Amino acid sequence: MRNDRVEQILVEGLSFSYPGAVREALSGINLLFEQGEFCAILGRNGSGKSTIARCLNALIAPSAGSVIACGLDTRNRGDSLEIKKKIAMVFQDPDTQIVGTTVEEEVAFGPENLGLSAGVIRERVDRSLRLTGISNFAGRQPMRLSEGQKQLVAIAGALAMEPAFLVSDESTSMLDTEARQRILELFLSLKEQGVGIIHVTHFLEEATIADRVVVLDDGRVREEGVPADVLYDPEKVSDMGLDPLPVTVVAREMSSMGHPPAGPVLTVEELLSCILA
């Protein structure tokens, strides 16, 4: 971790309405995010997942309530740049955020705008490329890379800002399994290094590796807790507009046969370990 202070994002009574919309996209959300934690945000389409992601780094300001990001109030326009330095964001489609003509230039774009010295920029770019495992194509054109590689470039660009938090708004949704796996492993290793990861996703399997899961429904927090508590009941999960994990469906059948697994299970390994137990 870069310093001993654990940064936080404090969301209090957050509501948000898009101009002209009849319904609130978010209503009365209270949440706390901390550095060094991996939090997954789930919810059906239209539940407010992307809206909350955009509120966290001051892309949009609350209609009511507040978001205090690393001590800075997102309602204060003057702090907007400072907030974006601390809370980086990656989106579903990397093409929307890549501007550089080479990977290296792309990653350097953020730190250059901070007015850092050439030496510091170099260090940051090298570190970000190394962390994301893309040092070997520093000189290539981002637009000629695969979708998964482009997403890694976008994340490297975000990391070069040395943020306290990385907010991923469905950054894995267009990727194949291998690319998705790489991004998730990267998130876990960034978390170990003290970055707070907030990952918005459709995929329940991705949420099973999170420390905490928040499920939004109709602009409100419907469930919040460790993955096992929130995701083990397939009926509750489908009622929240999510795909139940197949393992939880099998576990329910086992319970109805009088052989429930010892505790909540989300993965194949967990389910099988109850056989061996």
Place this chain on the structure above:
Amino acid sequence: MKSAEILCIGGANGSGKSTLAQICAGLLTPSSGSVYYLDKKVESRNNLLELRKKVGLLFQSPEDQLFADTVEKDISFGPRNRGLRGAELDARVRTAASLFDLSLEELGGRSPFTLSVGEKRRVALAGVLALEPEVLVLDEPFIGMDFDARQHMQSLLGRLRDDRGTSIVIITHELSSSWLLADRYALLAGGGVERLQSRSELVEKERDLIALGLRLPQWGVLANSLKEMGIFVEDPADPLALARAICSIREGSDGR
């Protein structure tokens, strides 16, 4: 392809999925090799035009094929272009819309660009269906859709196959959304297609899938692990069979 079946072709990003989809639909022509439709080689321009009439294509991004300012105009564009007018055109559009649970009274006058991802895909598909194709080729039809929208789409595609005998090709990197739906599977790798038959055969290919950058849904991973423990589950999509297999191991029986 057989008639009235759903074939799922799995391939990683960059494996040629969209290219294959466009060749099947006659939008691209092969650099070498051929496409056959009803045992007839597609070679002349006339054949190609014929193929385009028989095969409907849904692009990965519905925005690539929606363009009219209302849903109704979008769905009617194709058949109108083929010269249909009046009651015949109207019937065609209504049938196509109803096949995808779209109410023209409710949505017909709206811009397709104001709809949700699931609705946009259904409008795009209704536009394709209004041309009454015999084969549908769908490029990543579930991407970006949530559970409810995916389930809805899955049941609509199942109905098209069962009630109308439409053949459907689903090309995807994400096998779990088609797991319960597909009758047969194939894998796309290194520019070639490996043909498999059933879910069980796909399950046996778990290692190949991983090497291709794909992954079995949890159902398949579980069935495979059980197999390694000596228990064969015939349908690796049946929760009851999988649960029974696990319970039988716990009871110490042989799982038969």
